[in-house]
Amino acid sequence: MSSASTANIDVLLSEHRRFPPPEPFRSHALVRDGTFAADADRDPVAFWEARARELEWITPWHSALEWTPPFAKWFLGGTLNASVNCVDRHIRGARRNAAAIIWEGEPGDRRTLTYWDLYREVNQAANMLRALGVKKGDRVAIYLPLVPEAVVSMLACARIGAIHSVVFGGFSPDSLRDRINDAGATVLITADGGYRRGQVVPLKRNADAAIAECPTIEHVVVVQRRSGSGPDESFAEMQEGRDHWWHRLMRKAAQWCEPEVMDAEDLLFILYTSGTTGKPKGIAHSTGGYLTGAAATMKYVFDLRDDDVFWCTADVGWITGHSYLTYGPLANGATCVLYEGAPDWPTQDRFWSMCERYGVTIFYTAPTAIRAFMKWGTSFVTPHDLSRLRLLGSVGEPINPEAWIWYHEVIGKGRCPIVDTWWQTETGAIMITPLPGATETKPGSATMPFPGIRAALMDANANEIVEGGGLLTITHPWPSMLRTIWGDRQRYVDTYFSKWPGRPDLYFAGDGAKRDADGYYWILGRVDDVLNVAGHRIGTMEVESALVDHPAVAEAAVVGKHHELKGQAIAAFVTLRAGHHASSELRDTLREHVALKIGALARPDDILFSADLPKTRSGKIMRRLLRDIAEGRALGDTTTLADPSVVASLKDQYESQES
Ligand code: PRX
Numbered sequence: 001m002s003s004a005s006t007a008n009i010d011v012l013l014s015e016h017r018r019f020p021p022p023e024p025f026r027s028h029a030l031v032r033d034g035t036f037a038a039d040a041d042r043d044p045v046a047f048w049e050a051r052a053r054e055l056e057w058i059t060p061w062h063s064a065l066e067w068t069p070p071f072a073k074w075f076l077g078g079t080l081n082a083s084v085n086c087v088d089r090h091i092r093g094a095r096r097n098a099a100a101i102i103w104e105g106e107p108g109d110r111r112t113l114t115y116w117d118l119y120r121e122v123n124q125a126a127n128m129l130r131a132l133g134v135k136k137g138d139r140v141a142i143y144l145p146l147v148p149e150a151v152v153s154m155l156a157c158a159r160i161g162a163i164h165s166v167v168f169g170g171f172s173p174d175s176l177r178d179r180i181n182d183a184g185a186t187v188l189i190t191a192d193g194g195y196r197r198g199q200v201v202p203l204k205r206n207a208d209a210a211i212a213e214c215p216t217i218e219h220v221v222v223v224q225r226r227s228g229s230g231p232d233e234s235f236a237e238m239q240e241g242r243d244h245w246w247h248r249l250m251r252k253a254a255q256w257c258e259p260e261v262m263d264a265e266d267l268l269f270i271l272y273t274s275g276t277t278g279k280p281k282g283i284a285h286s287t288g289g290y291l292t293g294a295a296a297t298m299k300y301v302f303d304l305r306d307d308d309v310f311w312c313t314a315d316v317g318w319i320t321g322h323s324y325l326t327y328g329p330l331a332n333g334a335t336c337v338l339y340e341g342a343p344d345w346p347t348q349d350r351f352w353s354m355c356e357r358y359g360v361t362i363f364y365t366a367p368t369a370i371r372a373f374m375k376w377g378t379s380f381v382t383p384h385d386l387s388r389l390r391l392l393g394s395v396g397e398p399i400n401p402e403a404w405i406w407y408h409e410v411i412g413k414g415r416c417p418i419v420d421t422w423w424q425t426e427t428g429a430i431m432i433t434p435l436p437g438a439t440e441t442k443p444g445s446a447t448m449p450f451p452g453i454r455a456a457l458m459d460a461n462a463n464e465i466v467e468g469g470g471l472l473t474i475t476h477p478w479p480s481m482l483r484t485i486w487g488d489r490q491r492y493v494d495t496y497f498s499k500w501p502g503r504p505d506l507y508f509a510g511d512g513a514k515r516d517a518d519g520y521y522w523i524l525g526r527v528d529d530v531l532n533v534a535g536h537r538i539g540t541m542e543v544e545s546a547l548v549d550h551p552a553v554a555e556a557a558v559v560g561k562h563h564e565l566k567g568q569a570i571a572a573f574v575t576l577r578a579g580h581h582a583s584s585e586l587r588d589t590l591r592e593h594v595a596l597k598i599g600a601l602a603r604p605d606d607i608l609f610s611a612d613l614p615k616t617r618s619g620k621i622m623r624r625l626l627r628d629i630a631e632g633r634a635l636g637d638t639t640t641l642a643d644p645s646v647v648a649s650l651k652d653q654y655e656s657q658e659s
């Protein structure tokens with residue numbers, strides 16, 4: 001574990017505040033005590049079967065679980081359709097005219113879709129895709145801003161059994177290209193542009209650059225986000241035959257689309273996430289198990305009721321946007337707020353003015369955002385009426401106790417429980433979390449596993465650590481677990497189920513955690529070469545590959561360093577090829593190069609040029625020492641280095657650059 005994590009442990013160990021569920025909340029909550037969790041603990045499979053029965057199935061399953069470690073199948077023989085669960089079943093009942101999506105664009109434009117509206121749009125979009133030749137099992141890439149069409153596209157794919165692969169709109173053309181090619185997508189859904197901090201994100205232009213090198217793409221459907229004519233139109237040059245305007249195809253599409261009968265184990269989607277190599281992994285999720293996990297956690301973690309207005313601030317490009325902005329809420333017939341843009345546009349109170357405007361009752365965001373709100377100050381919060389809020393959530397990174405307390409007091413006015421939810425792209429749904437009406441919370445702790453989930457901490461030899469620090473593992477399969485890595489079954493086995501030899505039943509999460517005397521989990525962060533920058537997962541190898549792609553760079557090593565707002569920031573150590581010289585211009589060029597290759601989220605904060613990198617005698621880069629340098633700590637053991645003087649001179653350079 002890095003020494004940054006050790007510092008975290010010290011802070012967390014001194015955290016003794018306790019927050020029992022506030023009484024008015026507890027007495028109305030769906031889960032008020034420990035019996036729900038205790039029942040689940042006795043028989044997790046029966047618990048998950050009961051949750052699966054809360055969905056609508058076409059045919060019931062004959063067996064709940066087949067577990068041949070590390071491969072699990074859930075609800076075998078069962079068939080269902082995810083879009084039917086998310087829309088059709090609500091239009092038959094009281095939710096027909098309720099708002100499914102309350103959307104606000106960054107410029108201030110608004111749209112509300114009732115469940116009935118959503119039902120119509122999903123059916124038509126599904127017919128539109130079928131008319132373009134998309135069949136069950138085909139892959140459809142989605143590269144959109146956060147507009148209602150993003151959710152409609154996902155559900156339309158689900159309706160016809162196509163596997164969607166959403167790519168975050170902030171990713172570069174190269175990143176989009178690699179994801180499309182890995183998935184072999186035949187159709188891409190994009191938009192002429194999106195808005196971010198008042199600027200237009202030229203999605204169609206990026207898409208054009210990407211698909212110039214995507215031989216499998218046959219059709220591109222373009223959502224018109226930009227209105228008007230003139231220079232705006234240059235954001236979408238339409239290629240005859242290949243490119244189609246979404247609104248024109250929708251006009252021609254028939255109203256009813258027969259949903260495909262999907263096996264519980266048929267894939268619902270792929271979502272790419274960063275790992276420890278340069279190549280992102282296509283995390284593959286099933287239909288029945290995933291939907292069961294997303295729907296159940298949505299209902300019980302967020303204590304969801306029909307009159308709630310739920311706002312998850314994530315983008316659809318991330319797993320949070322899949323599980324808690326699309327499938328989880330819609331499977332429950334919830335009303336969701338969707339917002340396209342930045343939290344500080346046009347002013348730093350955008351989120352709070354929206355909470356007030358829509359009467360948001362449940363608000364779910366990331367610690368990075370909370371720390372930014374803290375920095376901007378309470379004056380942006382207090383003018384707004386947040387009295388409708390009743391529950392707050394946090395996800396994506398460890399939340400420091402200071403940010404937790406601020407969230408609790410300034411946003412929740414001391415009245416709203418906070419659910420700090422730990423989970424991952426791979427887990428599909430929330431895994432470790434308080435149940436807000438039942439769990440006493442401790443600031444900075446994600447508390448305990450969700451009912452039906454079995455977690456543990458292990459040392460390197462698979463000895464369980466009941467109290468203290470260790471590697472986080474999930475010890476029993478769960479319905480929404482990933483089924484494989486798209487096209488790379490072996491990588492699935494190697495990455496997630498090979499940490500402890502002879503124990504292919506143990507899922508390795510990649511996180512370190514601490515368990516206290518009450519059995520509470522305190523997540524400390526990644527123990528592998530994956531960074532978490534502002535809640536976004538980035539592999540150090542991806543950034544290194546982007547750097548060495550530049551002609552001036554001979555070698556690069558990337559590490560994470562603590563950052564007050566973003567949690568972690570990227571620090572890169574670079575050696576140059578002969579004939580190239582370090583300069584601040586080259587530093588800027590390289591930072592931009594990474595942003596261009598991957599996306600702005602991967603732009604390094606620091607780049608340090610060095611004649612050499614600290615290596616062991618066998619040539620392995622000593623990242624631990626680079627982390628020490630980037631974090632300004634005393635250097636650890638340098639005796640195994642091939643040339644110990646390298647690291648001392650690097651440290652001097654780094655410090656003089658900082659000052
Ligand atoms: O390190 C953990 C951190 O985010 C990683 C998963 O990233 P991703 O797959 O992008 O999913 C993020 C949204 C679910 C984890 O390995 N993480 C996520 N939630 C928490 C967290 N770390 C601490 N506390 C959390 N609540």
